[in-house]
Amino acid sequence: MKIRVTAACTAVALAAGVLLTGCGSSGDGDTDAADSGPVSLTYWAWAPGLDKAAAVWNEKHPEIKVTVQKQASGDDLVTKIITAAKAHKAPDLIQAEYQALPTMISNDILADISDEVGGSKKDFPDGLWQQVTLGSDAVYALPQDSGPLMFYYRQDLFEQYGLKVPTTWDEFAETARAVKKADPSRSLTTFSATDPGLFAGLAQQAGARWWTTEGETWKVALSDDATTKVADFWGGLVKEGAVDNQPMYTPAWNKALNTGKQIAWVSAVWAPGVLSSVAPDTKGKWAMAPLPQWTAGEQTTGSWGGSTTAVSTDSKHKEAAAKFATWLNTDPEALSVLVKEGGIYPAATAAQSGDVLTTPEFFANQPDFYATAAQISQTTSPAAWGPNVNVAYQSFKDAFGKAAKDKADFGSALTAMQDATVADLKKQGFEVGE
Structure with a gap:
């Protein structure tokens, strides 16, 4: 059975709920000694405002100095982190997106900070x-911000x-058709094949679990029943022309929002x-509601975006780094800085309903915006x-992009996505089950 040691550690830890001896870095044993005196920590991150939060920390904690080094986000940061870790030069702290955690764990980059x-x-x-935690007893990061849909x-x-505001996806589809019937030049919304994060969140809401482990084996279920239901739903709407098929974050999409040619948006x-930014002429004309449900009466949502604060296995100061990570993501003063300077939606439950958040200026007509958002976040x-x-x-992006453009069946695109993901895991040396 061909499987890398780090992959085996990850798979077994996730499945059994334990962290195997030998999965950590050789430097873990130096932590207590290193934390006995003044230390300096390096934090790789991309979000605005983190440097200002670190400045507040440094003023109050002269024994632990944190220096934020601004980095690119997404895959660029993951690639840079992996390269640095191979040379044992990873920073002490890392801002990591939720979906990037397993990649970093399988490369033995993130320390278990559960203690x-x-x-x-x-x-x-x-x-x-x-x-x-990825379902285990180990803790690989602290939630920083979130993006409930x-x-x-x-x-x-x-x-x-x-x-009427749709409360189910069936009602959503009927609303989309009603908009087209009332004014063919308008669309309820668009399906964007350039935004896999949104699709992942919609599948998450439907109950999808794309990657799971059993023993030392990874299982990939990108084409499971829940995801297939989501793909068929949106593919059907695109095919019949009930919703638009243009990508988001383009000049055309921006204009559609600003002129009212697109009158709704499933977002975070x-x-x-x-x-x-993109629809300034529509200020005060929007409202927010919970995501439509697959079953009437249920309340669940998915997420799109969000990040965490993790400690690297290369850090010689794991205890100090974890102390800062905890403060950054739970202390009211720290969270206030992140909200005001970085515009994040904090992951900490208390900050979602406290005085840290103020009604978005664009939604001044909905003063309970964040109270509603907090309720949604809990689901x-x-x-x-x-x-x-x-x-x-x-x-x-490749498979759904072509299908959306051609208004073709999304089923084959989903199969292509599944096959490509499984093939890559096998190529990397992971054990992959059916």
Whole structure:
């Protein structure tokens, strides 16, 4: 059986809920001694405001100095981290997206900080805590911010066309058809084949678990029943022309939002910032509601975006790094800086309903915006990420991009995504089950 040692450690840890001896770095034993005196920590991150939060920390904790080094985000950062870790030069602290954690763990980059931060579980929603533990007793990071999905709509145009806010996906489809019937030049929304993160969140809401482990074997289920249901739903709407098929974050898409040619958007809690930038003429005309449900009466959502604070196995100061990570993501003053300077939606439950968040200026007509968002956040379904999310996401862009453009069946695109992801795992030396 061909399987790398780090891959085996990850798979067994995830499945059995234990961290195997020998899976950590050789430097772990130096932690207590290194933390006995003043230390300096390096933090690789991309989000704005983290340097200002570190400045607050440094003023109050002269014994532990944190220096933030700004980095690129996404796959670029993951690649840089892996390269640095191979040379045992990874930073002490890493801002890591949730979906990147398994890749870093399988490359033995992230330290288990359960002894240092295990008591913080109570501070975060269960669905987010599951993503930093990957279902095991080990803790690989602390949640920093999150992106629960919700439904945004032009309140004025819904009233103009006599539309009701959809509470189920069946109602969503009927609303999309009603918009086209009332005004063929408008669309309820678009399916964007350039945004796999949104598709992943929608599948997550439907109950998908794309990567799981059994013993030392990874299982990939990108084409499971839940994901197939989501793909068929959106593929059907695109094929019949009930929704648009143009990608998001383009000049054409921006214009459609700003002129009311697209009157709704399935997005995350950070959407107000985007709308204020791309659709400035629509200020005060939008409202937010929970995501439509697959079964009437249920309340669950997925997530799109969000990041964590992790400690590397190369760090000689694991205890100090974990202390800073805990402060950064649970202390009210730290979270206030992150919200005001970085515009994040904090993962910590207390910060989601406290005084840290103020109603987005673009949604001044909805003063309970964050109170509603906090309720939605608590219903986030657990996500299940694997060591090659980047491959799955690229395959989504390739296969779904062509299918959406051609208004073709999404089923074959989903199969292509599954096959590419499985093939890559095998190529990397992972044991992959059927």
